[in-house]
Amino acid sequence: xxxxxLHNFLAPEVIFGIDxxxxxxRYLKNWTxxxxxxxxxxSVELAGWVxxxxxxxxQLGLEVAIFRDxxxxxxxxxxxxxxxxxxxxxxxxxxxxxxxxxxxxxxGIAIVVSCGGNILDxxxxxxxxxxxxxxxxxxxxxxxxxxxxRFCIVNDTRSRCKIAIISKAxxxxxxxxxxxxxxxxxxxxxxxxxxxxxxxxxxxxxxxxADLLTDSLALKAMSLLSKNLLQSIKDPxxxxxxxxxxxxxxxxxxxxxxxxLGCNHSLAHSIGGYLDLPHGECNAxxxxxxxxxxxxxxxxxxxxxxxxxxxxxxxxPISRRRKRLVLFLKEMTDxxxxxxxLKNRGLHTRDVAILAQKAIxxxxxxxxxxxxxxxxxxxxxxxxx
Ligand SMILES: [Fe+2]
Numbered sequence: 001x002x003x004x005x006l007h008n009f010l011a012p013e014v015i016f017g018i019d020x021x022x023x024x025x026r027y028l029k030n031w032t033x034x035x036x037x038x039x040x041x042x043s044v045e046l047a048g049w050v051x052x053x054x055x056x057x058x059q060l061g062l063e064v065a066i067f068r069d070x071x072x073x074x075x076x077x078x079x080x081x082x083x084x085x086x087x088x089x090x091x092x093x094x095x096x097x098x099x100x101x102x103x104x105x106x107x108g109i110a111i112v113v114s115c116g117g118n119i120l121d122x123x124x125x126x127x128x129x130x131x132x133x134x135x136x137x138x139x140x141x142x143x144x145x146x147x148x149x150r151f152c153i154v155n156d157t158r159s160r161c162k163i164a165i166i167s168k169a170x171x172x173x174x175x176x177x178x179x180x181x182x183x184x185x186x187x188x189x190x191x192x193x194x195x196x197x198x199x200x201x202x203x204x205x206x207x208x209x210a211d212l213l214t215d216s217l218a219l220k221a222m223s224l225l226s227k228n229l230l231q232s233i234k235d236p237x238x239x240x241x242x243x244x245x246x247x248x249x250x251x252x253x254x255x256x257x258x259x260x261l262g263c264n265h266s267l268a269h270s271i272g273g274y275l276d277l278p279h280g281e282c283n284a285x286x287x288x289x290x291x292x293x294x295x296x297x298x299x300x301x302x303x304x305x306x307x308x309x310x311x312x313x314x315x316x317p318i319s320r321r322r323k324r325l326v327l328f329l330k331e332m333t334d335x336x337x338x339x340x341x342l343k344n345r346g347l348h349t350r351d352v353a354i355l356a357q358k359a360i361x362x363x364x365x366x367x368x369x370x371x372x373x374x375x376x377x378x379x380x381x382x383x384x385x
Contacts, residue, residue, distance in 0.1 A: 009254075014148065014176075016177045021097075021181065024057065024095060027174050028060065028136070035062065035063040035091045036063070036094065037089065038057075039067050039095070040066065040070070041071075044098045044140050048184070050097055054066070065089040067109075073101060074155060076156055077157060082106075091133075093134045094109065094136070096136070099189075100143075100196075103146035104152050106137070114130050123163040124363060125166045127165070136172065136176065138181070141181075141182065141189060143193030144279075147172060147253070148254055149253050150166055161358040162273035164364065166260075187233045195280050196283050197249040198229075198252070201219075201248075203260075205255070207256075207261070207367040209259045210259045221251035225252070260363075262290070262364055262368035263365050263372050266372075267377060268282035270359035271342065282342075286342075291325060291329060303321060306325045343385040347384075353378060355381055356374050356375075359377050
């Protein structure tokens with residue numbers, strides 16, 4: 001039997017659609033949970049998404065302990081504090097309501113309360129063993145896909161670098177994927193998280209682990225995101241656009257959870273931890289340069305991705321397609337409200353060497369279509385200044 005022709009695919013149980021978030025009680029009841037740790041942050045709580053979830057849970061006769069001290073780019077020590085809180089409160093399940101930082105923090109807390117030690121001990125691939133508490137994720141942004149993926153990203157505050165924990169155990173038990181919470185995102189957050197989803201789809205499609213399952217999802221994600229992302233910024237309360245963006249993000253998340261990512265993400269993790277910048281913003285400002293670097297290793301695939309974004313290659317000479325795609329991506333991020341460069345965000349030439357050294361250790365490089373070395377990553381960073 002040729003096992004190389006088989007495909008492994010990871011996904012949680014998912015309820016997708018408007019008001020899916022309100023199904024939270026059904027699962028907790030089925031699991032006979034007594035006390036829930038609800039992980040969130042101040043901005044999500046202010047937007048009103050926590051109160052109704054808490055009420056839903058309490059109406060079932062269950063207790064809720066809220067842990068809201070999570071920063072963007074969740075810090076290692078915040079996860080350790082959250083794990084202590086979970087144990088002190090004697091919780092037996094976790095519900096995460098928020099963007100990628102909140103969902104990743106909840107995953108990190110689940111690791112520490114089950115497996116012990118420090119969250120940073122679990123960096124890398126398949127290092128999380130043991131049985132984790134039940135985890136329900138309710139995303140409030142359209143891009144992160146931590147609600148469906150086997151990735152957990154944590155900011156190592158001592159080295160100022162984000163580490164990746166990649167494990168099947170990181171796939172939540174349930175994802176309640178509801179477009180409604182996207183309506184309270186700012187335009188800029190919509191743009192940044194949407195580009196993150198586009199990068200997920202692109203990196204999954206050119207990954208050296210891509211297969212027929214992840215290809216279909218990645219291409220569908222590109223199409224949905226390219227048609228609806230800008231519209232959802234222009235018409236933020238339109239639930240049709242928000243639903244299509246959420247669906248695109250969801251497909252992209254399923255694609256990258258199995259096919260993994262590439263050096264766009266390894267560099268974004270390095271910069272995001274160093275400068276404490278939003279993840280989607282880092283990805284957006286790196287994307288044209290990463291595509292320029294990778295293009296020759298996956299030319300046909302990049303052309304198909306370009307078509308997914310609405311590009312028409314007819315009449316464009318082969319020799320000019322690479323530049324055309326790179327320019328299109330720059331213009332796309334600009335249209336979505338992400339202007340300027342990493343230099344405008346505080347990145348200096350003197351930082352390039354150290355950031356490349358950090359990025360080269362990231363497991364996302366392993367599936368990049370072109371194996372990068374430190375000099376390659378330095379070059380991409382310099383071109384992104
Ligand atoms: Fe991402």
